[in-house]
Amino acid sequence: xxxxxxxxxxxxxxxxxxxxxxxxxxxxxxxxxxxxxxxxxxxxxxxxxxxxxxxxxxxxxxxxxxxxxxxxxxxxxxxxxxxxxxxxxxxxxxxxxxxxxxxxxxxxxxxxxxxxxxxxxxxxxxxxxxxxxxxxxxxxxxxxxxxxxxxxxxxxxxxxxxxxxxxxxxxxxxxxxxxxxxxxxxxxxxxxxxxxxxxxxxxxxxxxxxxxxxxxxxxxxxxxxxxxxxxxxxxxxxxxxxxxxxxxxxxxxxxxxxxxxxxxxxxxxxxxxxxxxxxxxxxxxxxxxxxxxxxxxxxxxxxxxxxxxxxxxxxxxxxxxxxxxx
Numbered sequence: 001x002x003x004x005x006x007x008x009x010x011x012x013x014x015x016x017x018x019x020x021x022x023x024x025x026x027x028x029x030x031x032x033x034x035x036x037x038x039x040x041x042x043x044x045x046x047x048x049x050x051x052x053x054x055x056x057x058x059x060x061x062x063x064x065x066x067x068x069x070x071x072x073x074x075x076x077x078x079x080x081x082x083x084x085x086x087x088x089x090x091x092x093x094x095x096x097x098x099x100x101x102x103x104x105x106x107x108x109x110x111x112x113x114x115x116x117x118x119x120x121x122x123x124x125x126x127x128x129x130x131x132x133x134x135x136x137x138x139x140x141x142x143x144x145x146x147x148x149x150x151x152x153x154x155x156x157x158x159x160x161x162x163x164x165x166x167x168x169x170x171x172x173x174x175x176x177x178x179x180x181x182x183x184x185x186x187x188x189x190x191x192x193x194x195x196x197x198x199x200x201x202x203x204x205x206x207x208x209x210x211x212x213x214x215x216x217x218x219x220x221x222x223x224x225x226x227x228x229x230x231x232x233x234x235x236x237x238x239x240x241x242x243x244x245x246x247x248x249x250x251x252x253x254x255x256x257x258x259x260x261x262x263x264x265x266x267x268x269x270x271x272x273x274x275x276x277x278x279x280x281x282x283x284x285x286x287x288x289x290x291x292x293x294x295x296x297x298x299x300x301x302x303x304x305x306x307x308x309x310x311x312x313x314x315x316x317x318x319x320x321x322x323x324x325x326x
Contacts, residue, residue: 113142125159167208
């Protein structure tokens with residue numbers, strides 16, 4: 001009995017450590033190469049910093065990675081403290097900032113962003129630990145810890161946060177989940193570009209389910225129940241989650257934004273739907289959770305169709321899931 005309990009505890013701790021080392025503040029170096037190629041991300045952050053960072057400011061970056069966002073702040077004339085937990089990235093950022101002639105303006109600190117307290121007040125905090133639906137990475141956890149530590153230590157107004165806000169949305173879609181004739185309904189990441197709708201069909205408009213403002217208190221849990229209205233008749237096989245990040249919020253409306261990759265999650269009970277039909281959808285998860293936490297929580301209730309005599313089949317997808325007779 002004791003041996004079994006010990007094994008269970010060890011397994012739990014191993015899983016916890018594995019998640020901590022892969023997600024949140026510990027993204028491996030090779031993932032950052034992809035981030036450096038995301039032009040919309042880099043251009044959006046650069047513009048937000050040019051709008052709000054002045055020479056002589058003190059900027060703090062939490063989860064600095066390769067140091068590229070800290071470099072943008074430094075080029076605006078700021079003194080920057082860049083906090084990174086991964087020793088490999090700390091070493092890389094220091095070398096690379098020196099190569100770019102910015103090592104006198106940017107100090108890279110190896111440490112846990114949830115525990116870090118700056119040695120002097122901060123004007124702007126940059127924190128990009130963002131993932132679609134705020135899953136997996138620890139954006140909200142890190143920022144809530146920072147705000148608590150900062151207010152307790154400095155007892156002054158919080159600095160500006162970049163990004164300032166995130167808008168979380170969901171919609172129904174049809175995705176065939178057909179890969180060269182191999183039917184495999186599984187979670188899919190999707191680039192948010194002009195090819196995003198290739199091979200699929202939008203069945204409802206995007207609906208907001210959460211607005212997050214990073215300078216305000218943030219609950220770590222989403223519990224959403226809403227009604228989605230079908231805009232195009234078809235066959236719903238998945239929900240698509242979309243997150244738009246407002247890197248700064250501008251009163252004139254031209255706010256720099258950056259979308260995370262879209263997340264497509266297959267649903268347990270795919271079904272034909274008609275335009276005008278309504279579907280009750282609910283889900284819950286905690287920010288920073290694995291994708292499975294959200295996926296397993298999804299529940300959908302198809303409300304009765306008011307039109308009589310109309311019936312749809314989901315073509316190839318439906319034939320693989322069930323039989324639809326006329």
